[in-house]
Amino acid sequence: MSTLAEKADKVEKEEVAEGYRAGRTLPLRVELVRQLKRRRTLIMFGILAALPFILAIAFQVGGEPGDGNERVNLMDTATASGANFAAVNLFASAGFLLVVPVALFCGDTVASEASWSSLRYLLAAPVPRARLLWSKLVVGLTLSLAAMVLLPVIALAVGTVAYGWGPLQLPVGGTLPSGDAARLLLIIMAYIFVSQLVTAGLAFWLSTRTDAPLGAVGGAVGLTIIGSVLDEVTALGDWRDFIPAHWQYAWLDVIQPEPAYGEMIQGTAISVTYALVLFALAFRGFAGKDVVS
Structure with missing residues (x-):
């Protein structure tokens, strides 16, 4: 004699409409178009696109960067070439500005x-819960990656027009040919995106736990900032190695005559581990959540 659950499953299978495929519900293309048309997406992309112009104007008004400095850093090489200007834009925005679109696109999506x-x-x-979350997550990460690419691409174009196309000047001296500089910028963009996966995981998990988009986005940004503050507490010693923010500028090690990738590898491992745990928590929690909104 079949159990009540087996009977329910049998009835459910019989009532499924002909041609219904769970994997075809909420297509990624449809979700992507929906999110691209939203005002917050356009505003966020507009802010990122405007940053290179703002920095170029700032350098034009304020004069050459690094005047009077005894020690040259990456920011001081901003006007050396278009590649340097693009790298400086990434350096200036990686700590906070690029956190915002990731938290926005991944935290606002479900909430x-x-x-x-x-x-x-x-x-x-009916859209299966796992399918809904998968579509939302993929589109959120896609838009986040687009934000990471948009900023340096526009910065490279603006910098090339303003300062010319040339080799990447290294802060410690020496240069990299344009081809190597372009490859290096791709590596940096990829690493910054991976390092932001923790923020994406936090935002996405919070988005499945609350009905308030601002709470999910603000919570992810706030926790990311707290991580950055904790990283400044040197008394924590080796415990800082487990803070994702500790590795956010590890990519600076590759802008050297002899690039070092050790810290980038460690940062990638930390970020991916935290992100996978947070994404798993989001899917598990949402699977049994009582959705009334």
Whole structure:
């Protein structure tokens, strides 16, 4: 004699509409178009696109960077070439500005549906919960990656027009040919994206726990800032190695005559580990959540 659960499963299978495929619900293309049309996406991309112009104007008004400094750093080489200007834009924005779009795109995605009271209708479509989260996560990470690429690409174009196309001047002396500089910028962009996966994981997990988008986005940004503050506490010693923010500028080690990738590898391992745990928590928690919004 079949159990009640088996009977329920049998009825559910019989009632599934002909042609229904769970994997075809909420296609990535549809979700991507929905998110691209949102005002917050356009505003965020507009801010990132404007930053290189703002920095170029600042250097034009304030004069050459590094005047009067005894020690040359990356910021002091900003006007050496378009490649240097792009690297400086990444350096100036990696600590906070690039955190915001990641938290926004990954933290607003599920919570906003709940705040609009449309989440339950998506699940009633029926869109399986895992499928809904997967679509939301992939699109959120895609938009985050687009933000990471948009900034240096525009900065490279602005810097090339303003300061010319040339080799990447290293802060410690020497230069890298344009081809090597372009490859290096790609590595830096990839690493910054990976280092921001922790923020993405925090934002996405919080987005599945709250109906307030601002709470998810603000919580992820706030926790990321707290991590950066804790990293400044030298009394923590080796415990700082487990703080993702400790490795956010590890990519500076590759802008050297002899690039070093050791810290980037450690930072990647820390970020990916934390992110996978947070994504798993989001999927597990949402699977049994009572969705009433």
